[in-house]
Amino acid sequence: MEDICQAERDFLIGFAENYKSKSEADKARLAEEARKKAEAERKRQEELREKQEEERKKREAEEAEQKKLEEKEKNKREQENNFNNEDKPNFSPNSDNSSSQTEKKGLKIAGMKMVRLTPQLAEIFYQEHNAKAFFKGMTEFMSSSPVVVICLEGENAIKLNREIMGATDPKQAREGTIRKIYGVSIDNANAVHGSDSAEAATREIKLFFKEEEIFS
Known part of the structure; x- marks a missing residue:
């Protein structure tokens, strides 16, 4: 009887430890997934900022070029006049x-x-x-x-x-x-x-x- 009870206790202890182990693994997996997701989001945001910065610089360059062309055209008109x-x-x-x-x-x-x-x-x-x-x-x-x-x-x-x-x-x-x-x-x-x-x-x-x- 005592042997059966001991066996049940051993089983329950093993099950609990196994369950606990699986739970920690799941937590680790979820944490890793969350970390990767956060890293991917960070990269996405960084790429978005870089793209916005490139667009801003491009826009500024285009505006500067347009201003230069307008100034050139203005000077040309003044010279022609x-x-x-x-x-x-x-x-x-x-x-x-x-x-x-x-x-x-x-x-x-x-x-x-x-x-x-x-x-x-x-x-x-x-x-x-x-x-x-x-x-x-x-x-x-x-x-x-x-x-x-x-x-x-x-x-x-x-x-x-x-x-x-x-x-x-x-x-x-x-x-x-x-x-x-x-x-x-x-x-x-x-x-x-x-x-x-x-x-x-x-x-x-x-x-x-x-x-x-x-x-x-």
């Missing part, structure tokens, strides 16, 4: 006609002066033609007597003023244009020079005008 006009030596006595014609087109005179080009300044002014046969004669002509330089401002100033000036060759210029009326020949004495691009206008204006001499 500023135009350097130069009445040549054979035309200076009639420079009032040049300014009146440009004003009729809605262009504003932002700067105007009479200057005497030195041969060196004339060479700088026409530097893009320095390899051409007419370069020497042109620079000598342009420095032979005073010229009137005008900085014009207005919408599409370059296009409008080139229409006012007319074709480079006075013979081919439209009636009523400055070169048709006052130009003598295509060889220098075509009355007036005008910037042909925003870049040229910027360079030429800086040659003749200080910043404080431009009144926008």
